Amino acid sequence: MEAKKFYEIYLDIKNPFPHQLQFFHLALNDKFPILVKAPTGSGKTEMAIVLLDKNQIETGTEC
Structure with missing residues (x-):
């Protein structure tokens, strides 16, 4: 999946x-x-979600 x-x-x-x-x-x-x-408020926490959803992103399946 594309990042954007x-x-x-x-x-x-x-x-x-x-x-x-x-x-x-x-x-x-x-x-x-x-x-x-x-900086604060620049989406670092949201980036961590990428790691949590890594398997779903790679396989295209639901977690």
């Missing part, structure tokens, strides 16, 4: 920040550890 589509469908974020999009691709490609430094 995921954020819009599952998190109701129509315009994700660039660091959210980069995190999405790194997480889906198992490029760990990932260190994110971003």
